[in-house]
Structures are given as C-alpha cells and as structure tokens.
Amino acid sequence: MYITRIYADGFKNLKKVDLSPHEELNIFWGKNAQGKTNLIEAVWLCTGVRSFRSTKDSKMIDIDKDHMTIEVSFKDNFREQTVRYSMDKNNLKEKDLFLNGVKVKTPSKLFGQLDCVVFTPEDLDISKGSPENRRQFIDLCVSQIKNNYSGVCAKYDRIIEHRNALLKNIAYGKSSKDELEGWDTQLAQLGSYISLLRYNYTKKLASFASKLYSEISQGKEKLEINYYSTVFSKLEGRKDFAGDLAREYLDVLKKNTDEDIRAGFTMKGIHRDDIITKINGLACRDYASQGQHRSTALVLKLSQAYILEQEKDDAPCILLDDVLSELDEFRQKFVLSKIKGMQVFITCCEKNIQFEKNQHGRLYNIEGGRIKTHKRKEKKD
Numbered sequence: 365m366y367i368t369r370i371y372a373d374g375f376k377n378l379k380k381v382d383l384s385p386h387e388e389l390n391i392f393w394g395k396n397a398q399g400k401t402n403l404i405e406a407v408w409l410c411t412g413v414r415s416f417r418s419t420k421d422s423k424m425i426d427i428d429k430d431h432m433t434i435e436v437s438f439k440d441n442f443r444e445q446t447v448r449y450s451m452d453k454n455n456l457k458e459k460d461l462f463l464n465g466v467k468v469k470t471p472s473k474l475f476g477q478l479d480c481v482v483f484t485p486e487d488l489d490i491s492k493g494s495p496e497n498r499r500q501f502i503d504l505c506v507s508q509i510k511n512n513y514s515g516v517c518a519k520y521d522r523i524i525e526h527r528n529a530l531l532k533n534i535a536y537g538k539s540s541k542d543e544l545e546g547w548d549t550q551l552a553q554l555g556s557y558i559s560l561l562r563y564n565y566t567k568k569l570a571s572f573a574s575k576l577y578s579e580i581s582q583g584k585e586k587l588e589i590n591y592y593s594t595v596f597s598k599l600e601g602r603k604d605f606a607g608d609l610a611r612e613y614l615d616v617l618k619k620n621t622d623e624d625i626r627a628g629f630t631m632k633g634i635h636r637d638d639i640i641t642k643i644n645g646l647a648c649r650d651y652a653s654q655g656q657h658r659s660t661a662l663v664l665k666l667s668q669a670y671i672l673e674q675e676k677d678d679a680p681c682i683l684l685d686d687v688l689s690e691l692d693e694f695r696q697k698f699v700l701s702k703i704k705g706m707q708v709f710i711t712c713c714e715k716n717i718q719f720e721k722n723q724h725g726r727l728y729n730i731e732g733g734r735i736k737t738h739k740r741k742e743k744k745d
C-alpha cells in the first residue's frame with residue numbers, strides 16, 4: 365500500500381501542504397519544532413486510530429484558524445481510496461470524516477483502510493516502560509486487523525469503571541455484593557474475547573520477532589515474547605471465549621471479590637495483563653541493556669508491519685518519526701533493509717541520510733510548517 369497524495373490545511377503549524385510522495389522512500393528533514401511530527405500525525409489521523417501523541421482535538425487546529433482539513437489518498441492492490449478528515453473549532457465533536465466521498469460517523473469506522481505503522485522515539489522504550497504501554501501497543505496492533513476490537517475494549521473499560529465505583533460503594537455499605545453479578549458477567553465475556561485475541565496476536569508477534577531478533581543480534585541472543593494473563597493459566601489451544609473461557613473468567617472475578625472490595629478496584633483482568641519479553645531467558649524489563657531494549661522495540665514494530673502485510677496481503681506504510689537518529693548505524697541499516705519495498709516516511713534533523721543502492725526516494729525540507737521538495741535523489745545500480 366502506498367500514499368499517493370497528502371493534503372493538509374489548518375492542521376497545527378503546517379502551511380497548506382499538497383504533496384505526492386514517492387512510492388518508496390520519503391525523507392523530511394528540518395530543525396526542531398518545524399512541523400515534521402505534525403505531518404506524520406496528519407497522515408496517522410487518517411488511519412482512524414487515536415493520535416499517537418494523544419493530542420486533544422481542540423489542539424489539532426492551527427491556533428490562528430477555525431478549521432482544518434486533511435486528505436490522504438492511498439493505493440492498495442485493488443484501488444485508490446481517499447480519507448478526508450476535517451474539524452471546525454466551533455464544533456469539535458462533529459468531525460467531518462469521509463471515505464471515498466461517503467461520510468463515516470466516527471474515526472474508528474476508518475480502521476483497516478489506510479494501514480500504517482508509526483514508530484516514534486517513545487516506542488523505543490516499549491520493553492522497558494510500564495505494562496500499560498505494552499497493552500496499548502498490542503491493542504492497537506489487534507485493532508488494525510480486527511474491526512470490532514477497539515469497540516470491545518472501550519466497552520470493557522466502561523464496565524471496569526462502573527465495577528470499581530460499585531466496589532467502593534460496597535465497601536462503604538452503600539451497595540450490596542449482589543449488584544456485581546451483572547457487571548461481572550459482562551466483564552467475563554468481553555475480557556475472555558480480548559484475552560484470546562491478544563494471546564493469539566502475541567504468538568504471531570513472537571514468531572516474527574524472534575527471527576528478526578536473532579538477526580539483529582547476529583545470532584547471539586534469543587528473544588521470547590509471551591502474553592501474561594492475570595486470569596488464565598492456559599490460553600494455548602483454547603477457542604471458546606463465550607463458553608469455557610468466560611466461565612473461568614467469571615470464577616476468577618468471584619473468587620477475588622472480597623479482595624477487590626478491600627482494594628477498591630478490580631485486581632484481575634485484561635487491564636492488568638502484560639506482554640513479557642525475555643532475552644536469553646532474562647526478563648527485558650529487569651535485565652536488558654539500552655541497546656537490547658532498542659533492538660526489542662525495533663523488532664516488535666517490524667513484526668507489527670509484517671503481520672499487517674500477511675493479514676492484508678499488502679504492506680502497510682511505515683512512518684519513522686525521528687527514530688533513525690536514535691539508532692546506531694548498524695540498527696539504522698537493519699531497519700531500512702527490513703522495510704525495503706514498503707513506502708516509508710522518515711523525519712529527521714539530518715539531510716544526509718544515505719540512500720542505499722537501488723533505493724529510490726524523495727527528499728523534502730520542512731521549515732516553519734512549509735514543505736519544499738528539496739532535491740530528488742534517485743540512485744540506480
């Protein structure tokens with residue numbers, strides 16, 4: 365899949381952008397605070413997934429303007445499509461979203477059309493940071509390949525909030541334990557479904573990532589990735605999320621009720637699960653070096669791209685926001701070699717990124733939100 369046009373007007377500091385990116389490599393270089401990440405964010409918004417920067421809607425529109433429009437056209441194996449994303453300062457709730465000219469209700473309805481994998485410097489800490497970051501990562505990955513998944517997660521989150529409020533009320537004697545029943549049944553069903561999808565995704569991730577990690581460590585290290593469930597001791601080979609798994613989930617919730625009431629929150633469930641990474645048998649979170657964390661992050665992101673490619677029969681677009689400068693030359697080359705053939709957008713402060721032999725691309729400069737084609741670099745062998 366590749367993007368054929370990016371148009372933006374009124375998005376943050378970007379001055380009217382209208383460009384036709386190269387099918388392979390697109391490098392945007394410029395000093396800090398010129399609008400490089402804003403450009404990546406504009407493209408990302410058209411995937412329908414929440415901003416990776418968690419920018420509030422009201423902060424997306426240029427402070428000097430009332431309106432913003434982003435339009436991204438992209439081609440997959442079958443056709444060219446266009447996503448149009450507009451917002452008005454006076455009516456932020458009612459976004460104007462169109463897919464091929466047809467209005468869609470919410471950003472999540474855009475899922476699965478424009479597929480991108482975004483990689484930012486914050487992602488380099490994924491195996492080091494909190495379990496929440498890893499859960500967010502896996503949820504985003506699954507939502508890219510499973511349409512209803514983000515809706516199920518949102519519902520689970522709402523129910524957990526209700527249940528936690530109820531637990532506190534029970535502790536204060538304002539509610540009775542019986543009132544938990546209805547919430548628990550729903551949690552068990554949604555939680556089982558999420559557990560199973562996450563577990564199966566983690567298995568795929570592990571199989572791609574362990575091969576890539578063996579390469580990046582030149583055969584010296586072995587990466588293992590496992591889904592850690594706070595509810596289930598075994599998920600392998602299980603399928604019946606609405607039956608067996610939901611019953612087991614419900615049992616765990618029931619067994620823990622008294623402890624939950626004391627704690628004032630639900631202690632077990634998919635909101636407490638984790639993705640455990642180990643290198644040569646040692647947990648990354650506790651033992652890995654900076655370099656090992658980086659390599660782990662790189663192979664996780666690359667695996668996300670490969671899984672999308674496998675599921676969709678088409679490679680996603682890769683957005684590398686300011687990450688190359690964080691990597692040593694070996695890791696830079698490794699990443700670039702693994703995404704060869706995919707459309708890549710790279711932002712950096714350096715204009716002297718080396719194009720590899722046979723790699724075609726375009727160089728742009730961003731200054732004060734203005735994007736100029738800098739120099740066309742096409743190297744033939």
Ligand SMILES: Nc1ncnc2c1ncn2[C@@H]1O[C@H](COP(=O)(O)OP(=O)(O)O)[C@@H](O)[C@H]1O
Pocket residue numbers: 375376377394395396397398399400401402403423424425426427428
């Ligand atoms: N809503 C907005 N309106 C105007 N400018 C904005 C808005 N939001 C962010 N900016 C500006 O965008 C710039 C940051 O752009 P960014 O893409 O993060 O830079 P970088 O090139 O370092 O990646 C800052 O100068 C910031 O003030």
Ligand SMILES: [Mg+2]
Pocket residue numbers: 400401402685686
């Ligand atoms: Mg930036």
